[in-house]
Amino acid sequence: MRVLPLALVAALGLSTAPLALAAPDKEPDRAHLEVQAHASVDVTPDRATLTATLWEKTPPRTADDNEQGDALQQARQRLEQRTSQLLKSLDQTGLKRDRLQAGSVSVQTEWLGKRSSSGEDNDERRMRLSVERPITIDVQDLSRIPGIVDALFAAHVDRLDGIRYDVADRNSVEDRALQQALERAHEKAQLMAKTLGTHTGRVLSIQETNSPMFKPMMARVAAESDSSNASYNPGTISVDAGVIVDWALANNPR
Structure with missing residues (x-):
């Protein structure tokens, strides 16, 4: 076995050690x-949004009543007629149709009466369906608001969520x-x-x-x-x- 001189070993050790970078002076x-x-x-504000909702309800019936489907269809037809009349009334206020948006029809179930102590529906508990449709109105001429509100009330809207004022730009x-x-x-x-x-x-x-x-x-x-x-x-x-x-x-x- 060949023995390397001690000075050479020290030199090799120095050459393989990582170089230490001098830390730069910290900026004061x-x-x-x-x-x-x-x-x-x-x-x-220079614009406003009004949201109203129309709804029609079916007569109270038991959940398994076979006539529930017919009652739902009739309620929907009444709702569509009221929506059409409301849109015509709003047209007469000077609003353009592209500023009116009739939302999708939705159906909600309303239970009437009380549940039994066991949590199950008893025979006396009845239900009815509510067919609803929202109407959103974008008003860019605020002077038209009184006439629009009058038209909504004349159409007997079931809910008016108020007037939200905004700015276009x-x-x-x-x-x-x-x-x-x-x-x-x-x-x-x-x-x-x-x-x-x-x-x-x-x-x-x-x-x-x-x-x-x-x-x-x-x-x-x-x-x-x-x-x-x-x-x-x-x-x-x-x-x-x-x-x-x-x-x-x-x-x-x-």
């Missing part, structure tokens, strides 16, 4: 200024709220830096604390002695935005 902490700002934009309103939040953050940063005898440098980071949120509002209805004097006040919609901006500060005070 730089002064910075973090500012949080919020802005709110109020806008007047949401993006521009959200952009305006975000821009105002950023401008407010800039103003605050300049004021703080000036007060402390320095000035802001480049922007290090920008973060939204909350994205601009647009929430359609429900109508506030003020009715007088008769429905013809009812007023529908949409009020205003608020859109909020918030940001956090981090600025570098100048190394040397002014």
Whole structure:
């Protein structure tokens, strides 16, 4: 067995060891200024959505009544007739048909009476079926709302979910709220830096604390002695935005 000189072994060991990279000098902490700002934009709605529901119910019967199917078909026919009449009435208000959406027909089961103590249906417990259809109305001229509401009540709608006001161009309103939040953050940063005898440098980071949120509002209805004097006040919609901006500060005070 050949013995290698000790100096050679040491040299080989050094050559196979991983090279240690010199750690770069840590960048010294730089002064910075973090500012949080919020802005709110109020806008007047320019569109609205109304949702009404029509329904027809079958007479109460037992679940195994053979005439239940015929009663359901008759209820559906009555519902379709009422829906057609309502759409014609809405046409007379000046609404375009593409602004009216008649939803799908659905059937709900309603149980009448009480269950027995064992949890099973007793012979006296009866049921009826409810055939329902929603109508959604997109209103782009708010002055038409009183006439539309009158037409809905004249058609004896079974449920009216109220009026939801909105704005057609949401993006521009959200952009305006975000821009105002950023401008407010800039103003605050300049004021703080000036007060402390320095000035802001480049922007290090920008973060939204909350994205601009647009929430359609429900109508506030003020009715007088008769429905013809009812007023529908949409009020205003608020859109909020918030940001956090981090600025570098100048190394040397002014």
